[in-house]
Amino acid sequence: MSSCARVAGHCGRCEGELPFDFTMAFQPIVDVDAARIITYEALVRGPGGESAWSVLAQVTDDLLYRFDQACRVRAIEMASALGMRENLSINFLPNAVYEPEACIQATLDVSARVGWPTERIVFEITETERVRDRQHLRSIIEAYRAMGFATALDDFGNGYANLDLLTDLTPDRLKVDRELIMGCDGDRRRQVLLQAVKRLADELDILLIAEGVETREEALWLARAGITRQQGYFHARPAVAALAEDLGPALAALRDESRRPRA
DSSP states (O other), X not given: OOSSOEEOOSSTTTOEEOSSOOEEEEEEEEETTTTEEEEEEEEEEOTTSOOHHHXXXXXXXXXXXXXXXXXXXXXXXXXXXXXXXXXXXXXXXGGGOSSHHHHTHHHHHHHHHHTOOGGGEEEEEOOGGGOSOHHHHHHHHHHHHHTTOEEEEEEETBTTBOGGGGGTOOOSEEEEOHHHHTTGGXXXXXXXXXXXXXXXXXXXXXXXXXXXXXXXXXXXXXHHTTOOEEESTTTOOOEETOOOOOOHHHHHHHHHHHHSOOO
16 A cells, blocks of 8 residues: 555546555444344544544545545445445545545446445444534435435434424434443433434434443444444454454343343
């Protein structure tokens, strides 16, 4: 890989090189009930494994389109090279998509080149606070669904990613923010809120994912509440240019414990 990430763009906004390099780390999203990894989220890192912030701090407004496209291409290339068989979740910045059909071309091209099935791509919407046009975000989600992609709304329940977004948007997945997950095993208020979000997601036919799960107690309470799709340090930390080890036995043990009657 060269010192600058190159993108084969299809418009002037996406063409050219980035003046910095980056790589991807992959963190699994698990299904406790199925005792397996179902998705990997691709997370940007510096070329030596440095933090995401070390990369994002270099993304100026005029580089936003190129960076968004470069991340999609890099994530798919690396997932394919690592032999990933699960779904791939790719973060995207809504303000970096000026026209869904045009901006998806690089994704389609790299998927065809490496043989990555497009139905195994989930686009994860981040930085909703920067969305200036809610209708534009809705059109992106609808266009991606028409093309066969799934979409997820990140950080739900915190900051700008709140309930009112669901009046306009129809994501396939909701990722519940760590703020609601933290200490949920012993916090009655969080438990009530999470149970309400679970019912809401079920009624709207949206898959619910708890992110930021950091303790066994949190994971166990969530599984007992029916929130079996989880992501967080308890299950696995992001691995730079690598996939997680086999989590099946640990997940099966957690599932079995969640199903046992409590004393």
